């Protein structure tokens with residue numbers, strides 16, 4: 001499973017004197033890591049163009065940290081190769097790689113002050129003019145006034161920025177960020193996301209950002225790879241992943257999805273017709289991720305905000321798949337939107353999010369409704385896959 | 399009805415914990431106070447421990463007591479040598495036990511506690527048996543004492559340094575390597591400074607253990623006399639007042655060390671806070 005992403009700013013790697021900057025991006029080839037009998041990363045193939053902001057997204061324990069540690073050289077792969085541009089770094093010592101890491105728990109040196117923490121990498125490489133470089137970097141992360149404090153004297157957000165500065169100052173070809181925002185509260189997290197994104201745009205380095213927060217991945221990255229149990233399930237631009245998921249795991253892990261059982265009826269041009277619980281709906285064939293021969297079982301997927309609800313018999317402007325016989329079973333008003341659960345004739349409850357534009361009235365529990373959606377928004381997945389994969393978040397109705 | 403006694407009574411009633419604490423402190427400091435006082439004593443008789451008159455001659459002439467300074471310098475030499483060797487070996491052992499997985503690691507971890515747990519008299523006599531069996535029976539002295547001291551200090555060093563090392567986040571060393579520090583630089587710049595307080599503590603502990611050990615030393619000393627053995631030996635005949643001078647100096651040295659550590663800590667805190 002090899003996926004190549006379009007380079008958004010291919011070759012944007014600048015040359016501010018690290019030397020040997022290749023601009024060729026980071027490439028992992030059938031990278032595998034086994035711990036005793038347990039395979040943490042399974043034959044991973046990844047191509048990360050230089051200058052891009054790449055997010056590795058997946059649930060806890062899926063192998064994200066292990067992957068980063070192999071790239072940083074802190075873990076030796078069982079097999080496979082890692083190349084940076086043209087250079088094979090699979091077996092390089094960590095201190096010989098032009099790669100720096102922002103650790104999950106920051107790992108700031110507690111016995112050194114902030115200035116010396118940031119200067120650490122430059123001093124080890126005997127760089128001259130350390131002082132101005134560190135001052136400039138501290139200014140970038142807005143910590144000039146804290147230079148002589150010890151890490152323990154800083155707040156979580158400040159420590160996080162020190163960790164970022166300490167890695168960035170070395171001007172690495174690739175910066176690895178391992179859930180650097182995991183310990184922060186929501187507000188600080190948002191502002192740090194913006195800050196990290198700004199810094200990445202400013203310095204133009206390749207960032208590989210690991211997270212299990214899908215919103216964080218989607219807002220920050222140019223390219224998101226969704227990882228599950230040691231393999232990449234799907235990779236692409238955030239909108240592409242969200243709109244056209246290829247597996248049930250991606251459909252559920254990235255946002256929420258309604259997955260409805262159906263049987264492929266056949267193809268008509270570039271549309272696949274599916275018999276979905278007695279109603280024939282169509283799905284664009286570009287969004288059908290299975291064999292579309294008639295008789296094949298499938299999951300019809302549709303995002304909750306793409307589903308419209310209407311009075312019985314009402315024609316609403318979705319000239320598409322309309323399914324009658326729904327009954328509202330739950331209404332939650334959440335301000336910007338209203339979230340409905342609609343029980344369908346076949347017993348399944350569909351989630352529907354309706355924007356609170358004020359143009360449509362609120363439905364009440366127990367009302368009969370029709371639901372519909374535009375065919376372009378639906379996607380079709382293989383029935384072999386588990387419909388509940390990736391829905392481990394307990395706040396979601398099943 | 400409002401006399402000083404009642405007031406004292408009320409104060410004690412409302413400051414029970416504080417009063418208790420003061421009593422305990424008093425209890426702890428009385429012996430030290432006696433030692434300091436006696437170092438200025440000019441006794442009439444060697445047999446009675448009584449303050450007969452003030453003098454500075456004990457301080458002016460500490461070595462006037464027969465054989466005391468020889469024993470003292472021997473104890474200090476043994477203490478320093480044992481400290482250096484035990485701290486070095488013990489630190490290396492602690493690193494091996496924490497950082498390397500090898501067969502028998504957990505057995506070694508447990509074995510380290512044995513010398514600490516077994517009674518000194520047992521250790522001392524078994525060492526003596528060992529030395530005699532190895533043919534050193536006639537040559538007991540400085541070196542056999544030193545070997546014995548290194549042995550029992552080692553456990554304490556390993557335990558102290560190991561605790562410090564185990565509390566060290568491995569991510570720090572990995573972060574150093576990630577930031578271009580080679581293995582040696584990582585050790586020098588990150589590991590050692592962070593483990594150093596543990597090593598220093600272990601060294602101080604080793605010295606004080608070695609300096610005042612009596613039982614094991616006595617069994618393995620042959621004709622050699624260390625300072626504790628000297629004091630024990632003269633105790634029957636009446637301790638010379640110069641012993642109190644040594645006691646006072648030792649006490650002052652420990653006070654200076656404790657105060658220095660505390661001052662350093664406070665200064666650091668102040669720098670951090672400012």
Ligand SMILES: Nc1ncnc2c1ncn2[C@@H]1O[C@H](COP(=O)(O)OP(=O)(O)OP(=O)(O)O)[C@@H](O)[C@H]1O
Pocket residue numbers: 035038039040058059060061062063064065066067212
């Ligand atoms: N040193 C190790 N020995 C054995 N198993 C390990 C080791 N390191 C990681 N694993 C296992 O490998 C799997 C992947 O771990 P990894 O740390 O890469 O997860 P992760 O995706 O970073 O998770 P999280 O989001 O919780 O940080 C886990 O199941 C973990 O138990």
Ligand SMILES: [Mg+2]
Pocket residue numbers: 064065066104178179
């Ligand atoms: Mg992790």
